[in-house]
Each structure stands twice: as structure tokens, then as C-alpha cells.
Amino acid sequence: xxxxxxxxxxxxxxxxxxxxxxxxxxxxxxxxxxxxxxxxxxxxxxxxxxxxxxxxxxxxxxxxxxxxxxxxxxxxxxxxxxxxxxxxxxxxxxxxxxxxxxxxxxxxxxxxxxxxxxxxxxxxxxxxxxxxxxxxxxxxxxxxxxxxxxxxxxxxxxxxxxxxxxxxxxxxxxxxxxxxxxxxxxxxxxxxxxxxxxxxxxxxxxxxxxxxxxxxxxxxxxxxxxxxxxxxxxxxxxxxxxxxxxxxxxxxxx
Amino acid sequence: xxxxxxxxxxxxxxxxxxxxxxxxxxxxxxxxxxxxxxxxxxxxxxxxxxxxxxxxxxxxxxxxxxxxxxxxxxxxxxxxxxxxxxxxxxxxxxxxxxxxxxxxxxxxxxxxxxxxxxxxxxxxxxxxxxxxxxxxxxxxxxxxxxxxxxxxxxxxxxxxxxxxxxxxxxxxxxxxxxxxxxxxxxxxxxxxxxxxxxxxxxxxxxxxxxxxxxxxxxxxxxxxxxxxxxxxxxxxxxxxxxxxxxxxxxxxxx
Numbered sequence: 201x202x203x204x205x206x207x208x209x210x211x212x213x214x215x216x217x218x219x220x221x222x223x224x225x226x227x228x229x230x231x232x233x234x235x236x237x238x239x240x241x242x243x244x245x246x247x248x249x250x251x252x253x254x255x256x257x258x259x260x261x262x263x264x265x266x267x268x269x270x271x272x273x274x275x276x277x278x279x280x281x282x283x284x285x286x287x288x289x290x291x292x293x294x295x296x297x298x299x300x301x302x303x304x305x306x307x308x309x310x311x312x313x314x315x316x317x318x319x320x321x322x323x324x325x326x327x328x329x330x331x332x333x334x335x336x337x338x339x340x341x342x343x344x345x346x347x348x349x350x351x352x353x354x355x356x357x358x359x360x361x362x363x364x365x366x367x368x369x370x371x372x373x374x375x376x377x378x379x380x381x382x383x384x385x386x387x388x389x390x391x392x393x394x395x396x397x398x399x400x401x402x403x404x405x406x407x408x409x410x411x412x413x414x415x416x417x418x419x420x421x422x423x424x425x426x427x428x429x430x431x432x433x434x435x436x437x438x439x440x441x442x443x444x445x446x447x448x449x450x451x452x453x454x
Numbered sequence: 455x456x457x458x459x460x461x462x463x464x465x466x467x468x469x470x471x472x473x474x475x476x477x478x479x480x481x482x483x484x485x486x487x488x489x490x491x492x493x494x495x496x497x498x499x500x501x502x503x504x505x506x507x508x509x510x511x512x513x514x515x516x517x518x519x520x521x522x523x524x525x526x527x528x529x530x531x532x533x534x535x536x537x538x539x540x541x542x543x544x545x546x547x548x549x550x551x552x553x554x555x556x557x558x559x560x561x562x563x564x565x566x567x568x569x570x571x572x573x574x575x576x577x578x579x580x581x582x583x584x585x586x587x588x589x590x591x592x593x594x595x596x597x598x599x600x601x602x603x604x605x606x607x608x609x610x611x612x613x614x615x616x617x618x619x620x621x622x623x624x625x626x627x628x629x630x631x632x633x634x635x636x637x638x639x640x641x642x643x644x645x646x647x648x649x650x651x652x653x654x655x656x657x658x659x660x661x662x663x664x665x666x667x668x669x670x671x672x673x674x675x676x677x678x679x680x681x682x683x684x685x686x687x688x689x690x691x692x693x694x695x696x697x698x699x700x701x702x703x704x705x706x707x708x
Contacts, residue, residue, distance in 0.1 A: 366707035370658030404624030412666030453620035
């Protein structure tokens with residue numbers, strides 16, 4: 201049997217604002233793409249539009265930088281109020297230097313600036329920045345509930361973002377949240393073709409889906425922030441993207 | 455316009471041995487999949503079958519472990535001859551402890567065991583291990599030349615492997631080599647929707663393709679080691695996967 205997976209960027213997704221209904225926006229995109237949604241399909245949604253719909257904006261005029269933020273601002277060379285917002289979303293600073301602040305986000309993601317960036321953000325009253333969703337796995341569960349109801353099926357949902365990485369140039373798509381998917385698939389004990397136990401034990405399935413969708417979304421435009429996936433299937437147990445976060449004490453690079 | 459990318463695992467790829475003709479093997483898989491190959495298509499090929507076709511086997515009986523390998527074997531708990539082979543393929547040991555050896559491969563990839571593993575390897579006379587291709591970008595160029603000639607088109611070729619990562623659980627597909635692709639796409643200076651310069655400057659396009667293909671290849675079986683990609687396109691300048699390797703002196707995590 202020939203197996204295929206097809207990723208389709210939903211066309212015509214409008215700019216998303218606070219309290220917009222993402223289920224309706226995605227459903228309209230599905231109509232434009234002329235896709236008949238089926239159980240097992242997956243929707244990958246860019247973090248940025250989920251954050252916007254959840255109104256995760258912070259206005260810098262509302263922020264008073266702490267002494268720590270003022271100190272860090274000298275090293276990093278950014279607005280201390282912006283740094284204060286990064287600190288408020290972080291549990292630990294992993295590395296900081298000129299223009300670089302790698303932190304552990306409060307949800308465990310090790311990433312630049314706690315995922316807070318300023319590109320593709322409309323400014324209205326004063327300068328504002330956009331945080332990650334409060335809890336991306338929960339965001340996915342809510343979206344899945346809405347999409348399942350709308351289409352009368354059982355879909356998977358994934359919220360992705362782009363992360364830099366140690367040792368390799370360039371960013372790649374990564375899963376911040378999932379619902380209805382095996383985000384991390386265990387193959388412990390599954391023998392290889394020649395009967396020896398596998399050395400590799402876990403596959404970051406959701407990160408591979410996130411990367412594939414990211415390739416289609418592109419980076420610069422906000423125009424293709426939703427990707428429909430047809431043909432992904434896995435017999436593995438469903439777990440959330442939080443399973444992808446390696447506990448600090450198990451990490452050789454913290 | 456609705457944009458899609460479709461990944462298809464070529465069915466019926468046989469076990470690959472030294473000096474097998476991968477172009478012929480891929481072409482036969484394309485026939486079985488009933489795909490009409492076109493310019494712009496990409497073939498993602500698993501490292502393991504490229505290494506096998508290039509006869510990158512080392513027999514442990516032929517290896518004399520150095521003092522350093524004998525010493526490391528105590529920490530890592532592996533056959534010192536295996537460790538000697540890892541050392542011979544590495545420029546630096548990044549971390550080592552029980553069952554774990556993270557090294558910089560001579561080509562710059564930071565990975566476990568210099569990419570040398572023993573799963574899915576047929577043993578014949580004595581125990582043997584399989585190295586990465588001598589130069590994966592060169593392997594891709596040769597495959598591309600053969601495939602372009604065979605099909606009369608202009609394709610991209612990518613050799614992928616699965617890497618573990620700091621901070622996140624599970625392995626993901628990564629590009630070891632490419633030909634005819636923009637492995638690393640620069641978006642420096644490309645403004646966002648609201649005219650500010652982008653913060654993200656480079657996209658690891660080849661790693662995203664590698665991850666997407668890896669999802670379809672699976673891990674345990676060697677049965678689906680070639681994936682055909684239709685619909686990928688990029689206006690970016692072509693560069694090789696070696697561009698994905700971050701120089702040591704530019705890395706915050708070395």
C-alpha cells in the first residue's frame with residue numbers, strides 16, 4: 201500500500217484579532233480550500249493567531265521593569281519593559297547576551313524571548329507585544345472540541361511555533377500544544393528488522409508535524425497560518441505536547 | 455491559490471546492500487507508486503540505505519581500541535571497539551555518561567554516537583556497525599545526477615537521519631545532506647506584514663522537509679526509506695545541508 205500525507209495551507213485566512221472565533225475562521229478556510237474534513241485529519245495552527253484570538257497582548261506602557269530587567273537590559277540591549285515581560289513568562293534564564301535571551305518558558309519550552317516577539321503585530325494604542333497562549337495544550341483541546349462539533353468528526357489539532365536550536369542554523373517548526381494526537385510516540389521495546397531492540401526510544405511526532413506545516417506556512421507572512429493535514433495516522437497512544445518538554449533534571453544541556 | 459505539499463513513501467523498497475544502485479531502486483519504487491516525477495520534486499532518502507549502498511560498514515573485529523576508547527568505555531558502558539569507531543568519526547566529545555555519548559561528528563553534526571548505530575543492520579561475518587556516508591551532500595549530488603538523468607527532470611535530493619535534541623524529548627528527522635534545494639533559507643531584511651524587519655532570519659528548510667519525511671518513514675522498519683515530495687517550492691538560493699551546521703564558535707551551547 202502506498203502511504204501519503206498531504207499538507208494544505210488554507211487560503212484566505214484573515215487577520216485575527218482578540219476574541220475572533222478561530223473555529224469559524226478555520227471552517228471558512230476549509231470551505232475555500234474545498235476540503236471535506238474527515239476523522240483523523242489534523243489542523244496545524246500558528247501560535248501567533250491563537251495568541252491573538254486569546255488576546256495575549258501586553259502593552260509596554262503598562263509594564264514597570266524590575267531591577268533585574270533593568271540590569272539584563274544592559275546586557276541584552278532591549279527595552280527593559282520588554283525584558284520584564286519575558287521574565288514574567290519565564291522560569292529561568294538559560295543564556296543572555298547582546299540581542300539574545302534564551303529562557304525556559306514557564307511551560308518548560310527552552311526558547312528565545314519566551315516566545316514573545318514583535319513581528320507581524322499590529323500596534324494600536326502604544327507599543328505592544330504578544331505572549332504565547334496561556335496553555336497551548338488547552339487551546340488545542342478547545343479548538344478540537346469546536347472543530348469536531350462543527351465538522352461532526354474527530355480531528356487532531358496542533359499549535360506550532362518556530363524555534364532556534366543549539367548546534368544547527370535556522371529555525372524549525374515545533375509543537376507548543378496538541379490535542380487528539382500522539383505528540384510523543386514511544387517505540388521502546390519494538391524490535392528492529394533483525395530482532396534487536398531499537399536504540400531510539402521515542403519519536404517527537406508532533407514536532408515533525410509542526411515542522412512539515414511550518415514549511416508551508418512560511419515565516420514572513422501571516423497569510424497562511426492554518427495547515428490541514430490528511431493521511432497522518434498512528435496507532436500510538438494520544439498524549440499532549442507537554443510530553444515533549446524534557447524535565448530539566450534529565451537534560452544534559454542545562 | 456491553495457498550496458499543498460504531498461509526501462509519499464515509495465512502496466516495496468528492498469533491503470539495500472553494498473554497491474546497490476540506489477537510483478534504480480528509487481526508480482522502481484516510483485514505478486510502484488505510479489508517480490510521474492516532475493522537476494521540482496524532492497526525494498528524501500534515509501541515511502541508513504545510503505550508508506549501506508556506500509558500504510560504510512566497519513567490522514568490530516578489525517578495530518583496535520585506543521587507550522582513550524578503553525577509558526571512555528568505562529563511563530559509557532559500551533564495547534571499546536565501538537567507541538573507537540565513534541571517536542574515529544568525531545572531532546569532539548560534547549557529553550558522555552552511562553549509555554550516552556554526544557559528539558561532534560567530523561562533518562559538524564552534534565549527535566549521539568556519531569550517527570553510528572546497530573539497529574536494522576544485518577550481521578554477517580562478525581559484528582559490524584554502519585557509519586554515516588563519507589559526505590552526505592556529495593551523496594545527494596550523485597543521487598540527484600542519476601535521478602535527473604533517469605527521469606529527464608531536475609529534482610532535489612535530501613538524506614535524512616533522526617537526531618535527539620537538548621530540552622525536548624523524542625527524536626526528529628534532520629537533514630544530513632541535500633542537493634538542488636535551499637537547505638537554509640535566509641529571510642534577513644524581509645519585512646513582516648507591518649513593515650518592521652523580521653526577527654527570525656533563517657529557516658532550516660531542509661530540516662523541516664527531513665522531519666516531514668521522517669514522520670512517514672517511521673523508525674522501526676526499514677521498509678519505507680524513500681519519500682517522494684510533490685509541491686515544495688522556494689525562490690531561495692540553493693545551498694547544501696552543510697549550511698545547517700552552526701560553527702562551534704557561534705554556538706551558545708558548546
